[in-house]
Amino acid sequence: MLYVIPLHNCDLPLLGLCVRLSLKSRNNLILMVVLSNKDLALKNRGKTVITIDMDKQKITVEQVKTVAKLARLNLNDAEISQFSAQLSDILQYIEKLNQLDTAGIEPLAHCLPVSNCLRDDIIKPSLGTEKTLSNAPDSDGRFFIVPKILDESGGL
Amino acid sequence: MNEQILKLTCKNLRDKIAAGEIKSINAVSAIFEQIEKNDAKIGAYISTFKEQSFAKAKEVDEKIAAQKPVGALAGVPIAIKDNMCSTFGATTCGSKILQNFHSPYDATAVEKLLAADAVIVGKTNLDEFAMGSSTENSGIKQTVNPLDYSRVPGGSSGGSAAAVAAEMCFAALGSDTGGSIRQPAGFCGIAGLKPTYGRVSRYGLVAYGSSLDQIGPLTKNVEDCALILNVIAGHDEKDSTSIDEKIAPVQDWLATVNTKPQNFKIAVVPELFKGADSEVVAAVKNAIEFYKKNGAEIVEISMPHFDYAIATYYLIATAEASSNLARYDGVHYGHRSKNANDYIEVYSKSRDEGFGPEVKRRIMLGTYALSSGYYDAYYLKALKARNLIRGDFTAAFAKADCIVMPTSPTTAFKIGEKTNDPLQMYLSDIYTIAVNLAGVPAISIPCGKDKNNLPIGLQIIAPAFEEAKLLQIARLFEISRP
Numbered sequence: 172m173l174y175v176i177p178l179h180n181c182d183l184p185l186l187g188l189c190v191r192l193s194l195k196s197r198n199n200l201i202l203m204v205v206l207s208n209k210d211l212a213l214k215n216r217g218k219t220v221i222t223i224d225m226d227k228q229k230i231t232v233e234q235v236k237t238v239a240k241l242a243r244l245n246l247n248d249a250e251i252s253q254f255s256a257q258l259s260d261i262l263q264y265i266e267k268l269n270q271l272d273t274a275g276i277e278p279l280a281h282c283l284p285v286s287n288c289l290r291d292d293i294i295k296p297s298l299g300t301e302k303t304l305s306n307a308p309d310s311d312g313r314f315f316i317v318p319k320i321l322d323e324s325g326g327l
Numbered sequence: 328m329n330e331q332i333l334k335l336t337c338k339n340l341r342d343k344i345a346a347g348e349i350k351s352i353n354a355v356s357a358i359f360e361q362i363e364k365n366d367a368k369i370g371a372y373i374s375t376f377k378e379q380s381f382a383k384a385k386e387v388d389e390k391i392a393a394q395k396p397v398g399a400l401a402g403v404p405i406a407i408k409d410n411m412c413s414t415f416g417a418t419t420c421g422s423k424i425l426q427n428f429h430s431p432y433d434a435t436a437v438e439k440l441l442a443a444d445a446v447i448v449g450k451t452n453l454d455e456f457a458m459g460s461s462t463e464n465s466g467i468k469q470t471v472n473p474l475d476y477s478r479v480p481g482g483s484s485g486g487s488a489a490a491v492a493a494e495m496c497f498a499a500l501g502s503d504t505g506g507s508i509r510q511p512a513g514f515c516g517i518a519g520l521k522p523t524y525g526r527v528s529r530y531g532l533v534a535y536g537s538s539l540d541q542i543g544p545l546t547k548n549v550e551d552c553a554l555i556l557n558v559i560a561g562h563d564e565k566d567s568t569s570i571d572e573k574i575a576p577v578q579d580w581l582a583t584v585n586t587k588p589q590n591f592k593i594a595v596v597p598e599l600f601k602g603a604d605s606e607v608v609a610a611v612k613n614a615i616e617f618y619k620k621n622g623a624e625i626v627e628i629s630m631p632h633f634d635y636a637i638a639t640y641y642l643i644a645t646a647e648a649s650s651n652l653a654r655y656d657g658v659h660y661g662h663r664s665k666n667a668n669d670y671i672e673v674y675s676k677s678r679d680e681g682f683g684p685e686v687k688r689r690i691m692l693g694t695y696a697l698s699s700g701y702y703d704a705y706y707l708k709a710l711k712a713r714n715l716i717r718g719d720f721t722a723a724f725a726k727a728d729c730i731v732m733p734t735s736p737t738t739a740f741k742i743g744e745k746t747n748d749p750l751q752m753y754l755s756d757i758y759t760i761a762v763n764l765a766g767v768p769a770i771s772i773p774c775g776k777d778k779n780n781l782p783i784g785l786q787i788i789a790p791a792f793e794e795a796k797l798l799q800i801a802r803l804f805e806i807s808r809p
Contacts (some may be wrong), residue, residue, distance in 0.1 A: 234695070244675060250687070254691055265705070267638050276711040281538055283524060290564045305431060306431075306661070308662070318667065
């Protein structure tokens with residue numbers, strides 16, 4: 172029997188078309204096809220058995236790029252392809268929460284019966300500049316140093 | 328002499344040191360010989376503190392010789408997981424991003440160990456930022472299972488479990504967010520206790536999932552869990568989630584651990600046995616049979632929401648992680664990329680270069696779950712599911728004193744077996760994760776071996792703050808075994 176499924180969790184960089192054969196069980200030979208993007212899938216439609224519409228995934232390559240930007244992670248193309256497949260898998264699994272009826276259930280952020288833990292407002296010694304800066308990648312002994320944030324025109 | 332020392336439990340060693348029968352310096356010396364002989368293969372430690380350990384041992388030995396008072400762990404060599412801040416050595420958290428981070432302060436749990444006169448011999452390997460179930464996600468090194476070098480020690484406190492099992496320390500601290508103390512304890516054949524959330528201060532524990540993280544001991548037996556818990560438990564004004572002692576007083580758990588529990592009820596959840604290997608199920612059923620013969624009433628219950636724990640956990644823990652790990656910005660401490668051209672790249676390239684794949688995956692998942700348009704569907708839904716899961720525990724504890732189930736569905740798996748399939752790796756935490764969502768205490772103790780001679784973990788779960796009963800029930804089983 173032939174099955175066509177997305178190749179998840181692949182160590183190889185998923186650039187271009189990648190086809191891998193693997194024996195999943197004694198009787199079934201499984202053909203795994205992965206395409207890194209939809210354009211490529213369309214371009215190669217005639218050449219492959221079946222193309223996989225990446226848009227059907229839980230999370231698309233474009234969404235992964237947006238999330239990476241929000242998370243300030245400079246991911247490369249291979250990581251983006253890999254994450255879109257793996258995160259889709261995980262999100263697919265997480266969908267099972269939709270089977271739960273949570274109408275009228277309070278969200279639980281903290282499981283113990285405690286609230287408003289206040290301590291006396293007393294000034295105590297803090298770490299001090301030297302210790303605080305001791306692990307800084309760049310500092311002048313008084314401040315953390317970072318690249319300039321304002322450009323020459325004064326705009327952000 | 329060394330071999331005899333290494334076989335001792337924490338409590339035995341402590342008693343012998345206090346009585347002047349063994350010198351701390353001999354115990355430390357035996358431990359370092361063992362580390363030097365075996366750790367190149369096992370890889371449990373990220374860093375060790377030989378000079379400092381001998382100095383501390385000497386200090387303790389002198390105090391004892393002069394009949395001065397000493398702490399509850401006087402002279403006992405102990406290891407700590409490398410996600411606890413210490414002013415000695417680096418605090419790497421198993422990550423390249425913190426590889427050269429030297430904490431300016433000690434975690435409260437570390438301070439308490441030192442105040443109890445323990446000798447901290449080293450800091451142990453872990454999955455990067457405690458994210459993983461096999462210690463394979465460490466950005467620093469590989470740790471193997473001391474019982475079979477081709478297998479994982481479990482995780483994320485894999486280094487701590489391996490160090491205890493290989494007699495390279497007498498006990499270790501770990502942290503448990505979804506099973507990270509109990510599962511490696513189970514895989515390495517030792518005891519591992521996750522206390523009630525809030526029982527031990529998290530101050531100085533590098534944050535992963537703040538509403539789930541808890542520090543606890545990995546030890547050779549249950550008695551030692553009680554001893555270490557005595558030392559590390561308690562309210563800390565530096566951690567507002569550590570529990571007020573008016574609500575849950577610190578007890579002398581060591582004093583009560585050997586009391587035989589009377590008239591106790593154990594809940595079992597038959598539907599949960601379906602997912603485990605037959606040898607694991609058989610060993611756990613044997614343990615239940617033992618309890619039945621020793622006075623326990625066995626109550627069969629159902630936990631209808633248990634099956635949703637993994638999905639719930641991987642939304643809540645990753646959401647918290649994505650927020651907690653935003654602090655690694657290449658500015659204040661940790662790795663800064665040399666290739667950054669502007670301030671945005673200082674963040675994004677430093678983080679890309681410093682974090683490993685599993686950490687990035689979890690940050691991505693958490694960021695997605697919290698992002699606008701998905702928050703209600705994912706994060707809020709998970710918080711509601713969490714309430715339902717906790718409700719299952721509340722209902723169970725209305726009928727029984729504790730719940731017994733396997734720690735893990737399998738024994739230690741092969742290195743590399745699950746690294747390419749994150750979801751499969753997540754599913755291996757099925758029995759431990761719900762406990763963190765409910766905040767209750769649980770312990771893993773050995774209850775048998777499989778055909779490959781690998782240990783099987785028995786998990787016992789108790790209501791919040793009922794560590795005393797939990798330890799007694801676990802101890803009852805332990806002392807019955809050869």
